[in-house]
Amino acid sequence: MRNVPGNSAVVACLLVIMLGVTAAADTIGGGDIIFTPKNAKEVIFSHEKHVHDKGLKCTGCHYQIFQMTKGSYKMQMSKITKGDFCGKCHNGIKAFDATDEQHCARCHK
Numbered sequence: 001m002r003n004v005p006g007n008s009a010v011v012a013c014l015l016v017i018m019l020g021v022t023a024a025a026d027t028i029g030g031g032d033i034i035f036t037p038k039n040a041k042e043v044i045f046s047h048e049k050h051v052h053d054k055g056l057k058c059t060g061c062h063y064q065i066f067q068m069t070k071g072s073y074k075m076q077m078s079k080i081t082k083g084d085f086c087g088k089c090h091n092g093i094k095a096f097d098a099t100d101e102q103h104c105a106r107c108h109k
């Protein structure tokens with residue numbers, strides 16, 4: 001009968017781990033990243049939407065495109081439209097095209 005308390009301890013441990021994972025998944029990368037450019041409306045980057053809804057992997061962006069620290073770069077729009085930063089994907093191929101006037105407001109809100 002020694003197994004019984006052992007098993008419930010394992011179950012309790014698993015529950016703790018699962019709860020921990022759920023809590024962490026709610027705030028991937030600390031949640032939304034908000035950029036506040038001087039001459040444009042703010043841009044909200046949602047980890048939730050990119051990782052959960054679109055199924056992108058952390059390694060798809062970190063560290064090839066972005067560091068894992070907010071504000072690591074001076075991201076100008078001219079660099080994005082040339083295919084850097086968000087523009088690596090937002091080029092009309094992998095995701096909506098950042099150079100298209102119709103799409104400005106999808107990022108700038």
Ligand code: HEC
Pocket residue numbers: 028029030033045047050051056057058059060061062066067068069070071072073
């Ligand atoms: C589509 C691209 C993309 C994906 C995928 C992505 N991230 Fe990020 N992440 C970013 C951007 C953009 C920043 C902000 C970088 C900056 O401002 O220089 C960032 C920043 C972060 C930060 C720093 C937050 C802060 O407040 O300093 C952490 C931590 C992070 N990401 C973790 C993750 C983890 C973990 C995953 C996978 C579960 C992930 N990211 C997937 C784009 C991405």
Ligand code: HEC
Pocket residue numbers: 035036037038039040043074075076077078080086087090097098099100101102103104105106107108
């Ligand atoms: C994929 C998201 C995205 C789209 C689409 C987008 N932008 Fe941006 N934009 C950004 C980010 C990110 C920054 C940099 C924010 C920061 O770091 O301050 C930025 C910055 C800017 C700036 C600030 C000055 C500069 O040169 O960096 C202007 C102006 C701007 N965008 C205009 C536009 C216009 C006009 C469009 C549509 C043709 C557009 N943006 C579409 C993400 C986007």
Ligand code: HEC
Pocket residue numbers: 043044045046049050054056060061065085086087088089090094095096106107
């Ligand atoms: C690794 C590829 C990748 C990078 C880098 C990336 N995105 Fe995206 N993003 C996507 C994909 C894929 C979608 C979904 C397809 C679409 O909407 O065209 C998307 C969707 C979005 C959406 C729409 C979300 C919604 O459904 O409401 C916004 C806004 C956005 N991205 C902003 C950004 C900004 C800002 C950056 C840079 C800080 C960025 N993305 C960098 C791949 C990327």
